[in-house]
Amino acid sequence: MKLSTLLSISQLSLSADEKLNLAYSNPSSSDLAKAGAIAGKTQRMLSFLAQGRTRIVFYGMPSYPKQFYQLENPPFRLMYTQDLPTQTERMLLVCGTRYADGLGSQSSYELALEAGANDTIVVTSNSRGIDRCALYALKDSNKRAVVVCDCGLAVNRITNNALLSAFCLISPYEPDDEALRFRCLSRNVLSTALAEVTLVVQAPLKSGALHCTTCALDLGRDVYVHSLGTRGGSLNAGSRSLAEMGCEIVDGYQQIAALRSWPVQARIQAGSLYRFGPSCYSLDHA
Template identity: 45%
Template sequence: MKLSVLLALSMLPLQSREMLALAYQGPDFNDLQSKYPNLNLRSRVDRFRLFLAHSDTKVVFLGMDGYPSLPGGEDNPPFRLCYQGFLPNEGENLVSVCGTRYPDTLGTEASYAFSLEAGLNMTHVVTSHSRGIDKAALYGARESGLPAYVCCDCGLSTRRITENRLLAGCNLISPFEPDDTASRWRCLSRNYLTCAFSPALVVFQAPAKSGALACSSLALDIGREVFVHETGLRKVEVNEGTLRLANEGCPPIGGYPDVAKEMGFGQDRSLVPCKESNALYRYGNTCYSLKHETE
């Protein structure tokens, strides 16, 4: 099927499974435009194709080879995924990270250390490009050398993406059109991908009303393991949501080794706090070195 038809299908006001069923019928582009005259399919598809032609962005559709297995297995996965870099592979170790945009210092340091240690042990971090906990996770993943998978709440041609230097080298994933700006409902779609791509979600800090808490609820709804990092168990306002998760039965963890044990991930390297003179990594006022299991 032509790319223009697939792109047009992805823009219709239908559920993803309905788009897929329609795709199997082999529709014609002109028929789609005639049926949905108010959607300006031609101009939107032309903009989309122009963006693909002049960037390193690729696109994959539900039902095609290369579409990630976990989102494809849920009730209403995105019909279309745009990405730069790579998409998650079935054989990779993956762990999702989320938390408030306004954490305290302990929260950001914990997120950084967790993601750094995960990456050093060949476990990919899945997170967003929001400020706070997710941003600290991106710093940790970058320093580990194992690129994170970043689920975006906007299109990949927006300034929110192109002007964020922290995203250089990351695997960027978006279900939106290239110039779609961030919005509340797009954040919810982004949260779905953050949860669905990996079998486990670690929540660091979440207030009583927060996107991170909504993300954890979504993860539980689709059958993912949800862990609460111990930094989210202190009795402060920013932890009201994570304290609730723990009270409802989400197991607490102290760091990546606990998740690795629970999920069967490998751990050949351990991150160890150290003095500045011996540091391999530094975030804020905390320094870290490495310990290998063979030592």
């Protein structure tokens, strides 16, 4: 099967299963053009992939994330950088407000630092605030993260961000697709599907993090709330409401690991190895 054929099929308004069946029928380029595929878009994707920094996987291939098969309408095409995680690896979604306060930012950094040290892959977005603070911790400690994007991988907000070069980026969009609201919502669905647990660090009532929790619960995933997010104030109103509805409250990674029966080889402590804001940390390895 030619890559150009699969890229053309990926443009069509069909379900992933319908696209897969169409691919097996080996359609001609003229058939695909009649169905709505645009040759210019196919060529743009080919040229972007030819740069060698991005890879691609299609629905039905062995390396396609198994978790996405649970979705009602999984993406047929995924562009990504570095290595995709496997289903056997531990993955934790960390999410929260873009407008985190100092304690929220610090809590996100601490939790991600400890998660990475214990070989748990953090899934998050590139949004400022809670999500990006988690990425700072993983970049500082040279640990893995998966960043699910709400845009294509050729847009400036991706290519101009040096922080993202350290991580696996996943995008179901064409290279030049800009971030739009509906793409943010789709990103949340994919993020919660990848991770077995969703943690909300801090969120107001109107927050994408609450959409993540809805998606996670719909998929049968567990949702935890950081104890910091249960304080008073409007910035914590959304995360506090989750706790009031019965979501498990955790103080940090150690408690998550205990709830999930995950092994713990390293614990965060005061030290001088990592610095975030006014705080300094190191890791005590068992």
